[in-house]
Amino acid sequence: MGTGMNHFQVYxxxxxxxxxxxxxxxxxxRGYSHISMLLAGGLCFMLVGAVENLLGDGASLIGQMIICGLMITGVEFVVGMIVNRQMHLNVWDYSGQQYNLKGQICLLYTNLWILLSCPVIVLHDYMEYILLGSQLPNYKIW
Known part of the structure; x- marks a missing residue:
């Protein structure tokens, strides 16, 4: 690690x-956010790296995107059930969206997370490369 930082600082x-x-x-x-989204986003970013590490070099980028998009949706559901349903903070409500689950997640945003996970995967890889000296993967689309 050439940055002079320890793993805790890097992560x-x-x-x-x-x-x-x-x-x-x-x-x-939507013009605003909530502190719970900072925590959810940080967790999701770390889990993107975990997905890549678990799948190894043989995983396709498309496969990683699907898994990461579903994982991000799962985190949103858990955070939503805590923040919106248990704590009654009403940070978001997807009840008006088609194919929603308890107003916390919906198919539209799951699909958007799948698409957005591609640049997130690449960013995570480059951050590990720069901060930890990890090797960059050879991306396989399929």
Missing amino acids: LIMFLTGGFLYCGIEILY
Whole structure:
């Protein structure tokens, strides 16, 4: 690791990067965000890396995108059930969307997360490359 940082510092930077990106996407899309989205986004960013590490070099980019999009949707569901249903903070409500589950997730946003996971996967890889000295993967589309 040539950055002079320990692993905790590196992963904290990566967690916060994911969290701020997630909040930024929300602010661009609907004009506001919530602190819970910083935590959810950071967790999702770290889990994207975990998915890549578990799948190994043989995984296709499309396969990773699908798994990551579904994983992000799962995190949104859990966070939504806690923040919106248990804590009654009403951060979001997808009840008006088709194919929603308890107003916390819906098919439209699952598909958007699948698409958005591609640049997130690449960003995560480049951050590990720069901050940890990891090798960049050879991406296979299919």
